[in-house]
Amino acid sequence: MSTNTQVFEGGFANPVMGAQQIFRALMDAMANPGRVFDVPELVAAPAPLTPVMAAIAATLFDHDATVWCDKSISASKEAIGWLKFHTGLELVSDPAAAQFALVKDVAAMPSFEAFAKGTSEYPDRSTTVILQLDGFEGENVLTLRGPGIKDTQDFAPSQLPKMFIDQWTGNRAAFPRGIDLIFAGREALAALPRTTRVAKKEA
Amino acid sequence: MTELATYNFAYLDEQTKRMIRRAILKAIAIPGYQVPFASREMPMPYGWGTGGVQVTAAVIGPDDRLKVIDQGADDTTNAVSIRAFFQKTANVRVTTSTTEATIIQTRHRIPETPLTAGQILVYQVPIPEPLRFLEPRETETRKMHALEEYGLMHVKLYEDIARHGHIATTYAYPVKVEGRYVMDPSPTPKFDNPKMHRSPALQLFGAGREKRIYAVPPYTEVVSLDFEDHPFEIQSFSEPCALCGARGTYLDEVILDDKGGSMFVCSDTDFCEDRQAHGHCGHLSANPAEAAE
Amino acid sequence: MxxxxxxxxxxxxxxxxxxxxxxxxxxxxxxxxxxxxxxxxxxxxxxxxxxxxxxxxxxxxxxxxxxxxxxxxxxxxxxxxxTTLPRFGYTLPVETAAMAIERRISATFKDLPGGQLLGPTFDYTHRLLDPELAADAAVEAPEERVEETHEPAPRVTDILGHHGMIETDGELPEGTAPGDLTREPLAFPLERDLRLQALARGDEGFLLGLAYSTQRGYARSHPFVGEIRIGEVEVELEVAELDFPLTLGRIRLTECQMVNQFKGSAKQPPQFTRGYGLVFGQSERKAMSMSLCDRALRARELGEDVTAAAQDEEFVISHSDNVQSTGFVEHLKLPHYVDFQAELDLVRRMRAEHERRDVQETAE
Structure with a gap:
């Protein structure tokens, strides 16, 4: 397949219904932190973007959205071309200026401090970071508590940013400022809003 | 279908939906905080549910079943009008049953039947800012929220007590969400406030004219403001519903004559009709013979 | 039953x-x-x-x-x-100096390049009801200017500007696109671009009342009508493939340039200030009201005390849109049974308590 076809093809077959379906999963995920929601693979984007990651981008981004991409994504002309063609997004080089961040290489991602946390008057002016993962059957299980969770929720993403619990505790302490995380797995997604309290699961 | 030809699914264009969807995600992440959004002009007047309609339109899909209530009733004219709007523009399935609905858009009530996980309650909000009547300026109230400076609200409630012996706020009674933001629950009677607390449903609030969206995720602390010596309490009605005999529901007063005659009936028509269908009767119901219960 | x-x-x-x-x-x-x-x-x-x-x-x-x-x-x-229409692009700013003028008056100069042109105005009509109009009498053809070449009619504010007598038009910082309140939520305080957009869409009656209030001393601004011009301007769009802008058509506009109270300081020589109004079609009342309100709302920028309603940006802009105002005022027609019942219940309870107190006091 030529570069051009890769860039121009693979969007939602039905943009209205596709975006609605993905958004509902995202909304449910944000409202139920750590719960994994299955989503069908509705788009096909060039590597390294996975179908779920690309579908989230196609659902949330347009020319009013500022987006930062990590090195492994921005290194792919095809991936960037696809994102630009299908969403019209505005790429930014400073993660603190981004409404959204796309991270493929989770272990190497910048510290949470590098992103926008919003202001105390406008805490919504913060970055939503979207992480691309293998899945939700990781070895390290986290216990989540907070709004959206009845008692506790187990959460085991296959990859996590470095020093995750420490970093997340810092993020939590800045509330109402802070970043929110979306996890794009394979045929599934989950989210951690800034309100969620995270601990290592007791054995 | 020709009627539909010129408008997108659920009326809003996709770019508008994306903008609203981004605001909804932020609203859920910051419970009780009012997210500004570029509310659009809708084909119904501002103040008549344009915020709720925009939220519903951004969320709704072909698998949903929509219920619309105004004052607790499915049959009030504005509820009928909004339901018809979504039937026309989204061809969506509608219901009057609280339990069957996946999305319930409401004005002024929370259904009596407890909501369940997975349901979405969309409130139409006229004035989203709980501090607005104390301080009309947006620039000031925004600072007060930022600094968590809610003393003025307590002073206002306490002045009521000093003057009237009661907190004189009976609807749109302010709540604190997850210990942080003071939030306006929309003009629901304070009777409904306890239903918001740790509700399994997702609660979304849309204020179209004032261009704000806010949210309460499931299982979130929602506490009505009060004082140790004047704890929050809800209204109670001395008589049961005249049609279904229910106690402990919110009642509408219906005037029967010009000599002071009136009766009280459930404001939640679905709840009331369901009870009547299951044989419950009140003293004025259609079949008084069965009112022995 | x-x-x-x-x-x-x-x-x-x-x-x-x-x-x-x-x-x-x-x-x-x-x-x-x-x-x-x-x-x-x-x-x-x-x-x-x-x-x-x-x-x-x-x-x-x-x-x-x-x-x-x-x-x-x-x-x-x-x-x-x-609100349902897709946006294809943004046109270039219209050039009102190049307007095909139908009416143009200045209250500041007796004569000026391009002249004064009374045009189709009610101004000097005697307001006497005309029975002939009811009878549908024939109407004479108007006089028309014969010469084809129009003398250029520079804007009065540009003429004043050449001599530094009036402040320059404000410039947006480099790279700033003008805001659009229909696409972005308003966040106060606003810049002048968004304020002017809101005023242009604002209710004529509301702005007229506010403008009048400034004349009566609630934020007086010593206004002079520098110029009102009505006519058609070309609307042009830049297209990526073309090296000249594409003309899309013509629209009729009314522009009002108000020349206001001068300001100056030890460092700066005094200069007149501006108020601006621009409206679709022919509407002098709206354009003039808009320019008076624009000037009043520049109080903060010009270091004036904000003392009057017309200077209060949040007050004016939040209440100038008649679609919003009418919606919320008229929503009071909708049922409010539930909230009213809550109030009714409270008032009844308080009255009962009041009565009990009275009875008790009488007994004592």
């Missing part, structure tokens, strides 16, 4: 049928055509276009007909349609 009121759906359907019937009125009277509205109720059409913020004569006429002549309802219809 009691049967609950039902039938909201039928009631609405019947109300719509009745409305359509009333709209049409007596069937023996010919139905009014859109071209008649466009031609003969032109200033009404202009107001609907201006406050509806959509330049389309025929749609505005349709809205007026559909709204039975209720202007705010017509404006609302146009707005609700406008």
């Amino acid at each position: 009691y049967v609950a009121v039902k039938g909201g759906e039928t009631a609405i359907r019947n109300a719509h049928k009745l409305l359509a019937d009333k709209r049409r009125g007596d069937r023996s009277v010919p139905s009014i055509r859109l071209d008649q509205i466009v031609e003969q109720l032109a200033l009404g059409v202009d107001r609907v276009m201006a406050e509806g913020s959509l330049y389309d004569l025929e749609l505005a006429a349709l809205a007026i007909k559909q709204a039975r002549g209720d202007m705010i309802e017509a404006i609302f219809l146009v707005r609700a349609y406008r």
Whole structure:
């Protein structure tokens, strides 16, 4: 397949219904932190973007959205071309200026401090970071508590940013400022809003 | 279908939906905080549910079943009008049953039947800012929220007590969400406030004219403001519903004559009709013979 | 036995049928055509276009007909349609100095390049009802200017500007695109671009009242009408493939440049300040009110005390939109049984407590 076809093809077959379906999963995920929601693979984007990651981008981004991409994504002309063609997004080089961040290489991602946390008057002016993962059957299980969770929720993403619990505790302490995380797995997604309290699961 | 030809699914264009969807995600992440959004002009007047309609339109899909209530009733004219709007523009399935609905858009009530996980309650909000009547300026109230400076609200409630012996706020009674933001629950009677607390449903609030969206995720602390010596309490009605005999529901007063005659009936028509269908009767119901219960 | 009121759906359907019937009125009277509205109720059409913020004569006429002549309802219809239209691009700023002028007056200079041109104005008509108009008498053709070449008519503010007598037009910082309140939520305080957009869409009556209040001393600004001009301007779009802008068509505008109270300081020589009004179609009242309000709202920028309603940005801009205002005022018609019941219950309880206290006091 030529570069051009890769860039121009693979969007939602039905943009209205596709975006609605993905958004509902995202909304449910944000409202139920750590719960994994299955989503069908509705788009096909060039590597390294996975179908779920690309579908989230196609659902949330347009020319009013500022987006930062990590090195492994921005290194792919095809991936960037696809994102630009299908969403019209505005790429930014400073993660603190981004409404959204796309991270493929989770272990190497910048510290949470590098992103926008919003202001105390406008805490919504913060970055939503979207992480691309293998899945939700990781070895390290986290216990989540907070709004959206009845008692506790187990959460085991296959990859996590470095020093995750420490970093997340810092993020939590800045509330109402802070970043929110979306996890794009394979045929599934989950989210951690800034309100969620995270601990290592007791054995 | 020709009627539909010129408008997108659920009326809003996709770019508008994306903008609203981004605001909804932020609203859920910051419970009780009012997210500004570029509310659009809708084909119904501002103040008549344009915020709720925009939220519903951004969320709704072909698998949903929509219920619309105004004052607790499915049959009030504005509820009928909004339901018809979504039937026309989204061809969506509608219901009057609280339990069957996946999305319930409401004005002024929370259904009596407890909501369940997975349901979405969309409130139409006229004035989203709980501090607005104390301080009309947006620039000031925004600072007060930022600094968590809610003393003025307590002073206002306490002045009521000093003057009237009661907190004189009976609807749109302010709540604190997850210990942080003071939030306006929309003009629901304070009777409904306890239903918001740790509700399994997702609660979304849309204020179209004032261009704000806010949210309460499931299982979130929602506490009505009060004082140790004047704890929050809800209204109670001395008589049961005249049609279904229910106690402990919110009642509408219906005037029967010009000599002071009136009766009280459930404001939640679905709840009331369901009870009547299951044989419950009140003293004025259609079949008084069965009112022995 | 009691049967609950039902039938909201039928009631609405019947109300719509009745409305359509009333709209049409007596069937023996010919139905009014859109071209008649466009031609003969032109200033009404202009107001609907201006406050509806959509330049389309025929749609505005349709809205007026559909709204039975209720202007705010017509404006609302146009707005609700406008919001669904896709954006293809943004035109270049229109050049009002190059306007094909139909009317142009200045209250500051007796004569000036391009001259004064009275044009089609009510100004010096005697307001006497004209029975001949009712009888549909024939109308004479107007006098027309013969010469084809129009003398250039530079804007009065540009003439004053050459001598530094008036402040320059504000410039947005490099790289800033003008805001659009229909696409972004307003966040106070605003910049002048968004304020002017809000005023251009604002209710003529509301702005007129505020403008009047500034003249009566609530934030007086010593205004002079530098110039009012009405006429058509070209609307141009830059297209990526072309090295010249594409002309899309012409629109009629009314522009008002108000010359106001001078300011100066030890460092700066005194200069007049500006208030600006620009409106679709022919509407001097709106353009003048807008320019007075614009000037009043620049108080903060010009270091003046904010003491009056017309200077209060949040107050003016939050309440100038008649579609918003009418919606919220009229929403009081909607049922409020539930909240009223809550209030009723509280007042009853408090009255009962009051009575008990009275009885107790009498007993003591």
